[in-house]
Amino acid sequence: KMFSDTAFVRDESQEDITTEHSVSHSQITRLYSRFTSLDKGENGTLSREDFQRIPELAINPLGDRIINAFFPEGEDQVNFRGFMRTLAHFRPIEDNEKSKDQNGPEPLNSRSNKLHFAFRLYDLDKDDKISRDELLQVLRMMVGVNISDEQLGSIADRTIQEADQDGDSAISFAEFVKVLEKVDVEQKMSIRFLH
Amino acid sequence: MLTSEGQPAPLPGGDVPGFTPAPPAAPEEIHPLKEQPANGSGEGHAKPRKAFPVIGIDYTHVRIPFEISLWILLACLMKLGFHVIPSVSSIVPESCLLIVVGLLVGGLIKGVGEKPPILKSDIFFLFLLPPIILDAGYFLPLRPFTENLGTILIFAVVGTLWNAFFLGGLMYAVCQLGGPGLNHIGLLANLLFGSIISAVDPVAVLAVFEEIHINELLHILVFGESLLNDAVTVVLYHLFEEFASFEQVTILDIILGFFSFFVVSLGGVLVGVIYGVIAAFTSRFTSHIRVIEPLFVFLYSYMAYLSAELFHLSGIMALIAAGVVMRPYVEANISHKSHTTIKYFLKMWSSVSETLIFIFLGVSTVAGHHYWNWTFVISTLFFCLIARVLGVLVLTWFINKFRIVKLTPKDQFIIAYGGLRGAIAFSLGYLLDYKHFGMRDMFLTAIITVIFFTVFVQGMTIRPLVDLLAVKKKQETKRSINEEIHTQFLDHLLTGIEDICGHYGHHHWKDKLNRFNKKYVKKCLIAGERSKEPQLIAFYHKMEMKQAIELVESGGIGKIPSAVSTVSIQNINPQSLPLERVLPALSKDKEEEIRKILRTNLQKTRQRLRSYNRHTLVADPYEEAWNQMLLRRQKARQLEQKMNNYLTVPAHRVDSPTMSRARIGSDPLAYEPKEDSENLPIITIDPASPQSPESVDLMSEEPKGCSGLPPSPEEDEEGLVMRVKEPSSPGTDDVFTPGASDSPSNQRMLRCLSDPGPRPEPEEGEPFIPKGQ
Numbered sequence: 001k002m003f004s005d006t007a008f009v010r011d012e013s014q015e016d017i018t019t020e021h022s023v024s025h026s027q028i029t030r031l032y033s034r035f036t037s038l039d040k041g042e043n044g045t046l047s048r049e050d051f052q053r054i055p056e057l058a059i060n061p062l063g064d065r066i067i068n069a070f071f072p073e074g075e076d077q078v079n080f081r082g083f084m085r086t087l088a089h090f091r092p093i094e095d096n097e098k099s100k101d102q103n104g105p106e107p108l109n110s111r112s113n114k115l116h117f118a119f120r121l122y123d124l125d126k127d128d129k130i131s132r133d134e135l136l137q138v139l140r141m142m143v144g145v146n147i148s149d150e151q152l153g154s155i156a157d158r159t160i161q162e163a164d165q166d167g168d169s170a171i172s173f174a175e176f177v178k179v180l181e182k183v184d185v186e187q188k189m190s191i192r193f194l195h
Numbered sequence: 196m197l198t199s200e201g202q203p204a205p206l207p208g209g210d211v212p213g214f215t216p217a218p219p220a221a222p223e224e225i226h227p228l229k230e231q232p233a234n235g236s237g238e239g240h241a242k243p244r245k246a247f248p249v250i251g252i253d254y255t256h257v258r259i260p261f262e263i264s265l266w267i268l269l270a271c272l273m274k275l276g277f278h279v280i281p282s283v284s285s286i287v288p289e290s291c292l293l294i295v296v297g298l299l300v301g302g303l304i305k306g307v308g309e310k311p312p313i314l315k316s317d318i319f320f321l322f323l324l325p326p327i328i329l330d331a332g333y334f335l336p337l338r339p340f341t342e343n344l345g346t347i348l349i350f351a352v353v354g355t356l357w358n359a360f361f362l363g364g365l366m367y368a369v370c371q372l373g374g375p376g377l378n379h380i381g382l383l384a385n386l387l388f389g390s391i392i393s394a395v396d397p398v399a400v401l402a403v404f405e406e407i408h409i410n411e412l413l414h415i416l417v418f419g420e421s422l423l424n425d426a427v428t429v430v431l432y433h434l435f436e437e438f439a440s441f442e443q444v445t446i447l448d449i450i451l452g453f454f455s456f457f458v459v460s461l462g463g464v465l466v467g468v469i470y471g472v473i474a475a476f477t478s479r480f481t482s483h484i485r486v487i488e489p490l491f492v493f494l495y496s497y498m499a500y501l502s503a504e505l506f507h508l509s510g511i512m513a514l515i516a517a518g519v520v521m522r523p524y525v526e527a528n529i530s531h532k533s534h535t536t537i538k539y540f541l542k543m544w545s546s547v548s549e550t551l552i553f554i555f556l557g558v559s560t561v562a563g564h565h566y567w568n569w570t571f572v573i574s575t576l577f578f579c580l581i582a583r584v585l586g587v588l589v590l591t592w593f594i595n596k597f598r599i600v601k602l603t604p605k606d607q608f609i610i611a612y613g614g615l616r617g618a619i620a621f622s623l624g625y626l627l628d629y630k631h632f633g634m635r636d637m638f639l640t641a642i643i644t645v646i647f648f649t650v651f652v653q654g655m656t657i658r659p660l661v662d663l664l665a666v667k668k669k670q671e672t673k674r675s676i677n678e679e680i681h682t683q684f685l686d687h688l689l690t691g692i693e694d695i696c697g698h699y700g701h702h703h704w705k706d707k708l709n710r711f712n713k714k715y716v717k718k719c720l721i722a723g724e725r726s727k728e729p730q731l732i733a734f735y736h737k738m739e740m741k742q743a744i745e746l747v748e749s750g751g752i753g754k755i756p757s758a759v760s761t762v763s764i765q766n767i768n769p770q771s772l773p774l775e776r777v778l779p780a781l782s783k784d785k786e787e788e789i790r791k792i793l794r795t796n797l798q799k800t801r802q803r804l805r806s807y808n809r810h811t812l813v814a815d816p817y818e819e820a821w822n823q824m825l826l827r828r829q830k831a832r833q834l835e836q837k838m839n840n841y842l843t844v845p846a847h848r849v850d851s852p853t854m855s856r857a858r859i860g861s862d863p864l865a866y867e868p869k870e871d872s873e874n875l876p877i878i879t880i881d882p883a884s885p886q887s888p889e890s891v892d893l894m895s896e897e898p899k900g901c902s903g904l905p906p907s908p909e910e911d912e913e914g915l916v917m918r919v920k921e922p923s924s925p926g927t928d929d930v931f932t933p934g935a936s937d938s939p940s941n942q943r944m945l946r947c948l949s950d951p952g953p954r955p956e957p958e959e960g961e962p963f964i965p966k967g968q
Contacts, residue, residue, distance in 0.1 A: 034697045056694040056703075059710075062684070066691040090692055092599045118685060142683055143729045155676065155735050163677050179677040182670055187342075187600045188685050191693060191700060 023088065031087065035080050045077035046070070061141040065121045089117045092190035112177070114189040119176050129170040132156050269300070270550035288654045290402040290553050294647070297557015304558070311562040314555035316622040320504070323552050324619070326544035327398055328511050329496050331422065332518030333541060339415045342701075346594050346602075347416060350610070351423035354586045355393055359431055361582045362575075363389025369574045376568060380634055383439045388638050390431035391624050392579060392645055396617030397421040397511075398552055399646075403615060403654045410667040413606055417613040425511035425619075426460035432623055433507060439632070463509035467516025470499035474517070475524035475720040482722060488533035489540060492525060524720040527733070531740070552618045559621070560643055566636040575641045576648055579616075587611040605664050612657055615649040616642075679734050796827075 023031075036042075038050050051057060051067040060066070070078050070086045078086075091109040106113060122130045122138055135156045143152065163171045163179045171179075254261075273296050277284045283292065304311040340347070363386035370377040370385060400421045404414055434452045438444050474495035481488045496517045503513035526534060587610050595601045602610075624642045627635045661668075690702040717727075725733075 031696065037697075051695065054694055057691055060687055060691045060694070062687045062691055066688060066695070087692070087696065090689070118681070118688060121688065122684075138684065139680070139731070142687065143731055146727055147729070147732055151732070155731075158735075159676050159680060162675050179675065180681055183678055183682060184600065188682070189689065190599045191689065191696065191698060192597070192599055
């Protein structure tokens with residue numbers, strides 16, 4: 001069954017995936033085998049429970065949000081294509097890619113799209129702004145339970161103050177990008193083996 | 196003039212004839228002033244006696260410390276001089292100037308007829324080198340270092356090996372072809388020479404790269420390489436030195452040599468880690484004797500270095516490992532003052548060391564015996580450069596296959612060009628034994644030539660080249676809380692993605708290490724509550740602390756808004772003194788009193804010019820100010836209870852000290868506006884303190900806060916609320932008059948900041964961030 005699944009992927013979607021995300025054949029094969037190993041129900045799609053079975057993800061503070069990022073709006077299953085699409089954000093940026101294809105759609109792993117991916121993980125209500133509460137939630141997840149609310153609140157306030165330029169007490173995407181302009185996002189948000 | 200045995204001590208001016216140490220006899224013999232007729236029990240007092248020397252000279256007594264001090268003083272004066280004449284130092288790097296000074300001084304001494312001192316290898320390796328390396332290791336920027344560790348290791352190990360063998364081999368060929376003068380130099384000798392000259396020198400790299408402010412990646416690549424190649428150099432040096440005394444070199448010897456590399460490097464790191472852990476553990480218990488905390492750091496690090504050198508392991512790697520390992524834990528444990536002390540002492544020592552090294556290089560050049568052989572020297576120089584360029588090119592091509600962010604040709608050029616040689620090469624050459632290496636003088640001459648060339652030519656031209664090639668410069672920004680949060684966020688995100696992919700990459704292992712650290716190590720090595728403090732909170736505290744310090748240093752105490760009965764946020768005109776502005780509903784004489792108190796008690800802070808240099812020292816006048824305030828606060832503390840009645844403040848709220856500090860930090864109006872930024876003393880702490888971007892918002896805050904709102908519960912969010920206290924007695928002269936609601940928590944903050952040392956005050960021994968409640 002696995003072989004036929006692999007063949008299925010190869011025939012129909014592989015071309016699309018390869019051209020769409022510029023991922024090499026070997027990468028697709030590897031990721032597909034990972035996909036199937038996660039897919040305990042063996043129905044060609046992953047559900048949230050499949051992701052939650054990964055042990056390290058359970059202790060990751062952002063585990064749930066990352067899982068949610070794989071699932072498109074309102075759906076509970078993700079197929080291999082969607083899986084690849086999300087992971088394509090983390091492909092390293094090639095030097096030769098930077099110049100070519102200026103008129104085509106921006107590749108998923110461009111700096112802006114990488115940052116947008118991260119931004120969406122903060123911005124749960126999708127209003128294109130990271131509000132104080134959203135920031136507080138993330139801080140609470142990362143910091144643990146020992147820190148008081150007021151302290152987190154003041155950190156959140158300080159963070160927003162630093163980043164906020166248009167005075168709306170929230171961090172918009174543009175402000176988010178600006179704050180991270182010194183951070184080497186291309187390196188930080190890339191996984192080498194997706195090369 | 197008596198020694199403890201009762202014998203006459205040698206009088207200044209040498210022995211007076213007739214007064215040589217005599218066996219303890221009758222007292223009248225010992226006392227020179229007594230003109231006793233019957234002093235002869237056979238002692239020769241018949242000789243004419245000198246008068247009692249009122250002033251004498253005994254140079255031999257103090258000779259060695261005196262000369263050492265003179266040299267150090269010369270070094271410091273030179274450093275002073277270079278900054279007084281800025282035009283020269285902008286073209287010529289300091290290291291070059293110092294070598295020239297050394298040449299001049301050496302020439303001077305030689306001209307006088309004395310023998311100028313040569314930089315002895317012992318002094319260099321045991322006293323001059325460790326401070327520089329410790330300074331570099333303790334303040335090593337860990338994140339870029341670990342991210343590029345693979346690249347650095349490849350450059351350090353493979354690159355140095357390549358350089359050594361390539362150079363050695365080629366020089367051997369040159370020697371064979373070079374005619375009668377060079378024929379006798381064997382392959383091993385050449386290989387040894389190659390290994391000495393091939394290592395990039397950390398001192399020279401530091402000295403030159405510090406001034407050109409190149410971007411972090413290149414800096415850490417070249418600098419990291421210069422540090423880590425010490426292991427290779429040590430192994431190769433000892434290897435070839437030993438082999439030179441063998442008649443024959445077998446395969447076994449080579450294999451042993453190969454293994455010794457791992458032993459030397461890993462052993463060095465292990466020694467460093469052990470000492471680092473011990474130092475961290477010791478610092479956990481120093482809460483009662485804060486004064487010697489810095490000493491522990493220095494001593495343990497130095498012991499790590501010496502222990503490694505003892506076993507012929509790599510001392511540099513031990514020192515770096517010790518510094519890196521102990522730093523996070525020690526910094527969590529020690530007081531703020533100790534932290535400052537460590538920083539300043541390290542910077543001071545390393546600065547002086549560096550200066551001395553370069554001066555002595557100059558002097559040694561003049562002093563040493565030289566044997567100039569055109570062929571040898573010129574070909575050494577030539578092949579050194581070729582070897583470096585080739586090595587960098589080939590290795591980069593290989594490394595770029597594995598790097599996410601590739602090294603561009605510009606980067607490669609800078610890396611190749613930044614391969615400076617320095618005093619380590621010279622000292623290693625100096626250590627060579629005449630017995631086995633008769634051509635030592637020639638080697639030394641060649642080494643010195645290469646050093647001079649790299650330091651002078653490459654050092655001087657690298658700055659214009661960097662500008663010409665538009666290499667990315669270092670970004671002089673401080674790490675903001677945003678960056679910290681988002682970077683951690685991205686770390687978690689990437690770890691999660693890696694786990695989903697099933698790929699055990701960089702993030703995965705880093706996460707595992709962090710977890711291990713948090714769970715086990717921190718509990719052992721950090722005292723008290725701080726062991727549970729998440730990294731983010733610690734960073735935030737540090738940032739807040741720095742801003743509070745900046746605030747005080749810039750005279751901000753007077754600028755902290757003091758409201759009487761209403762809300763704290765007032766309109767502050769940043770340029771003028773706050774007392775000039777309109778205060779709502781404050782009676783005239785109360786206002787006068789406040790003014791008088793503040794004016795008389797405000798400390799004048801010293802302003803310093805901002806100059807970027809890792810050797811910049813900034814005064815900490817805030818400490819005296821805080822101490823004084825603390826004293827006065829304590830005097831008035833008893834009266835505070837009564838003051839509550841006079842104040843229209845909300846109910847006393849006890850906040851955790853962190854909260855109060857956070858409040859102080861988050862008060863936007865409490866910060867010095869950016870306009871005065873060039874007068875702000877800059878604290879060059881690592882990580883450097885953040886700018887106060889919110890201070891720009893000061894102007895926009897002005898209209899907001901003008902209204903006379905009644906005190907609201909949100910007040911505490913607005914930062915440090917200063918309320919006027921009516922001094923109940925004329926003797927109470929509070930400089931710092933916080934509101935009653937702030938007092939205990941401010942108390943704690945003040946205590947944290949000032950951390951008095953030996954004064955017996957209650958709870959004085961808290962670390963600079965106190966245990967949370």
